[in-house]
Every structure is written in structure tokens, then in C-alpha cells.
Amino acid sequence: MTLIGAALTTAESVALPKVLLHDHLDGGLRPSTVIELADASGWTLPSTDVDELQAWFTRGADTDDILQYLATFEHTCAVMQHADHLERVAAEAVADLAADGCVYAEVRFAPELHQAQGLALDEVVEAVTAGFRRGEAEAAAGGSSIVVNAILCAMRTEGRSVEIAHLVDRMRAWDDKVVAFDLAGAETGFPPSLHAEALAFARRTQQNITIHASEPPDLTLISEAIEYGAHRIGHGVRLQADIEFSPDGSIDTATGLGPLARHVLDRQVHLEMAPTCHVHIGAVESIATHPIAAMLRAGFNVGVNTDNRLMSGVMPSSEFATVANAHDLTADELRQLNVNAIRSAFCPIEQRRSIAATL
Template sequence: MDTNSTEYQLEGDGADIRALPKVSLHDHLDGGLRPQTLIELADELDLELPATDVEELSAWFERQSNSGSLVEYLKTFDLTTAVMQTRAGLGRVAREFVHDLAADGVIYGEIRWAPEQHIARGLSLDEVVEAVQEGLDQGVEDVRHQGRRIRVGQLVTAMRHADRGLEIAELAVRHRDNGVVGFDIAGAEAGFPASRHRTAFDFLATQFMPVTVHAGEADGLESIRSALFDGRALRLGHGVRLAEDLTIERQDDENTYVSLGPVAQWVRDRQIALETSPSSNLQTGAIAAWGDELVDHPFDLLYQLGFRVTVNTDNRLQSGTTLTRELSLLSDAFGYDLDDFEVFQLNAAAGAFLPLDDREDLAEQIQDGFDEA
């Protein structure tokens, strides 16, 4: 598994990618546990794991996650959520999550998770949100004492196959003054469109709560259309299958001529951010229509066409990755340089669920950091 001690230098520029200021918009709390923490929490709860050695457990997660199926990929979360059922467990995971983001150069992170999956041992929905926020706050304070700065927010998530959308939406709104910055739906995408939770999205709209929706990962254009229409999504979680709405008309030695369908045109023209996660998209088969290597990912095509692409990790444990590593992989695949990396971070800052003034401040931090690189 990638560690914070790994160095990534940008070819040509020689810049330390890890030191660059970054924004993380799509990072799951239950997908970012440290293997050692998972082992220790499981021991406290007398839960059996497939391995009790850090390296062996990390390798197990990567093997299980490289299935090419989102459904199979999601099964690994049975273990991580199992140890996140107590105040202490939730708080520790959240605190370490912030530490790991900061160590990777992240200056703003939105952390998504589904409270309904963490009440098996008697905590209420409000109590689990409070426990996670306490951990996040402690993590931010720890980072401050280390002489660095990071800001984080919760994205409260409803499971799309369940029927608790409105309840979770109301939960998100109740805690908007205690760290919650937005709402999401996640889980098995195919067969569970955003329209199933239309009542929840209607309520969120009346409360002016920002929404992102997992769409265009394990299902196609109709799922994206539902996210935009029923969910009023301001961002698309992954969104890579939006490329199904692009038609390559012709190519020559210098240019590729592409026409956009109505969904793609809408997303690009309104600069709806795409929360792409390259390694995860390979693991779950999200880009299977285009190939099975990172160079086949439609990320570069979307970028060149002017879509607001952002780079994310999705689940650092399952993918054995960091945001630094994802940027490095994209650079290797598409020849990106420091200027491209800056665009990706500014895209993420523009799409963040923050007030305008805060987004502008975030953009300034990014520009200053890249100027110093």
C-alpha cells in the first residue's frame, strides 16, 4: 500500500507532488482506514479479519477490490464499517483520516460516509455524526499544532438501495452548522437511480443544501440524467460514463473532433464538477467500455474538452493509493505537468461545497503553493 513516506517527483519539473496544495472532493471515510487501526479496532470488538498482519491485510483489500465489479468492490466495506460502530472507533478513524490527508498535502477535504451504516451497536444517527465530527475537529487541531493548515467537511450520504433518503437528508440539514457541508447518495448504482430519493432531494433543495450524486460509475447516461434532474446534483461522483455521450467525428494528426450529446453539453456548459477517481475507476470497471488501463480512461478527453475534471482517491485503503499517487499515475499516462495539476486543484476548489469567499481563498492558497513549487 502507498505510504506517506513514498516520494513522487513530477518528471520534468522535479516538483514534489506530495508537497503541492490539493483539494479532495471524493474520499470515503470507511475506505480510508489505516490497516493497523482496522486490526486494533477489530481486536477490541473480537471481530475476525482475513489477516492480522498489516501488509497481508493491505494486500487482501487490494485483491478483493480488483474485481472489475462495483458490487464486489463494495463487499470489502463490510469489514471497515464493522469496526466503525462505536464513538471511540468513529472518532479515531476520523481523526487519523485528517492526519493522512494533511500528510498528503490536502488543504481542503470533503469526507463522505453513510451514518445509517454505523448504528449497529446502539448509537443514534445524530450520535454517529457527532462522533465523526469530534474526530475530524481533533484531527484539524492536531494538524494546526504541527504548523500546517487543513479544513474539512462532512458529506452525509444515504445508501441508494435503502429507503432512508429523506431521514438522512434531514440529518444532514440538522448538522449543517456542525461540520456537514453537503449530501450524497452512494452504493450499488445500477437499478437504483437518484429518482428513488426524489423526496429527499426536494427537501434538500428547499433547505439550499448542496448535493453531489454518485453517477456514471456503474451505470450510464440515464443514471447521470437522473442525478442532474431528480437529484439537482452540483457535482457528479465519478461521472466517467458521461463519455458515452461524446462522439468522435474524425481525427487527424493534430486534432480530434468531438460532438457532445445533450447530457454532456449540459454538464460541460454549467461546469458541473466530475469527481473522477482513476485507480478506483479501473478496479470497478467504470471505464471498461474504453479499456482496462489508465491510458484508456476518458479523463484526458474530458479534460481537453473543457469539462471541470477533478482528481480523487475514492477509497485509499481499497485502492492502496493517495491523491499524490493518483496525480502521479495520471502524469505518467497523459504527460501532465505542474500547470495541469494546478488546473485540477483549482477545478476542485471551484466545485467545493464552501461559500464563495472561502472558495476564492482556497484558490489563492493553491495558486500560491504552486507558484512556490
């Protein structure tokens, strides 16, 4: 089935049932909410105009520099230090994703970044998952069905990863919204091996693990993420360095794969691709040169994600439309991206199967 030469419209993309596995809570606030919460918190923003603030965040993200990209989070994290603020942001994230056609999402955040006003780690997580539940209930009342779960991130530049791995283990015992452990933040110079103890505990306690790997040293970060137990790779776009692309941009899997790419393909390790973010941080030159379509067609387990909706100025529907139109994806290929994602989700298999049947 093809798109018959026509561009995928925004309305068509919104109507497409979508699965989102890589979305940061502190990177997805509504600009209007940032302004309101900043006023309530006494925090000074670069602008209090909604459009100007959105433009400021997007300019900060579109720098080809992940450290400058990450610096924009100072303002969002600053307004997410109270339980009611966290719950509001979480509920609004669910509402926005449901309105955009998402049926399942895993939204991640680093609890350690929300303790400036004295919240305990458990209280941070409780506020966020309460917001997810409220958002789901409000979406259901409006006729939309969505499930949103939480991935807890440890900041790889800090020394609290063992504490966060124990937090995941403790919280999931009574809150089924907590589904996985992640390493996030600046990557170059902060490899997974620095957090070997936390990752060993996560593996020993059968936690779901995803690890960011989007920056140099390219293949080394991806390889080490797998070595330390990642079930999924956050981004993974730089795996293209281990792939030889044909002149037409396709991949001959018989001759064009290095050992790491072959391993990722054969083991069907899911790659949580976020194309617009990859352009913004300089991992690829453009959406048109992004390897996601070639990798999908070669059988890699890839999905489409937003990473940070506020900073990149995107929604799941806009990402799907942008990728589809840049690479002439067929309707079957669009569905496969979502099937890949739900099959790789960290919710119970019964739920994965049920959601997959609706895609």
C-alpha cells in the first residue's frame, strides 16, 4: 500500500494510531504552562510571550550541540519542583499526546532533577504517575484511549544512578506506571561503564533498561549500552557509522553491515529514533538524509519519537508526517514503525498484544 504520491497531511498523521517510546517530561511542557508555573514559582524566563518563548526554546535546541540543547532544560526543570506542578505537567502531557493520536507512550524524567524544593524521590514519582492517571481518565472521558507509563532516568553526569535503580525497583512494586530505568544527560565522556553498579543491580532485579546513545564516540556508546544490558537504545542513529549504504540510499544486509549493526539487526534491538532532534544536535544533516527509512526497509527495529516536544517544536504526528513525506513511506511502513514500537514497549506482553491489534 502506498501513499499514492500525495503528502501525508497533518490530519491524516494525527488520525494514525501512534506509539511513542522516547519522550522527556521536562522537554514537553506547553509554553503557556511554563509561563504560568514560572510566575507561581518566582522564576525569571527569557520571555513571557508564548510564541517568543517557544521560539527561544527551539533556537536553543537547534544548535548542533547537545550541551547547548540540554541547557534549555534549566527553565523547565525550575518550574517542576512542586508536586502539584509535576502532576499538572504530567496530566497535560497525556492530554496533548492523546489529542495527537497516541494510544501508548512511555514518558521519561529524572526524579533527581525535581528535588530543589525538598521533594523526596518517591514523592516526585508519585506526583508524575498521579498526573499520568489523571490525564488518562480525562482523555477517556473525552473519548480517547491512551496508556502512559514512566521511565525513570539517572543523570549520567551525576553519582546517583544506584539510588535511581533502587527507586525503580521500589516504586514498581506498587506502582505499575513505573516500567524502566534509563541513563540520560550528556553522553560523551560519561559512558555506561561509569554506572556499572546501577546497571548490574537493574539487570539483577530484572528491570527494563534503555540507555541513551546518540553522541560520539558513536559505535562505542551503542556497543557499551548493549554490553551493560540495554533492551532498547535511546536514539541509536549513529549506528549508521557501521552501515554501508548503497548509492540509492538502501542497505544491502548481506554485505553492508559491520558487526555491531549486524548484532542490532539480528537481535532486533529497538532503536528509539527521534529524527528532528537528530538534526538539531548535528547527528544528521537533515530529515532527508536520516537513515531511519533505509533501516526500517532493511528490517531494523526502529520507531519514531519526539524526544523533547517543546525544544524541538514537534509532536508525534508532525514527526511521522515529516519522515513519511521525506522518505515516501507507505501506509504499511508507517504502521510497521508503530508495531515495532509497541512490540518493544516495556508494558506487559498482554497489553502490547492488545494495543498492537488496534494499529
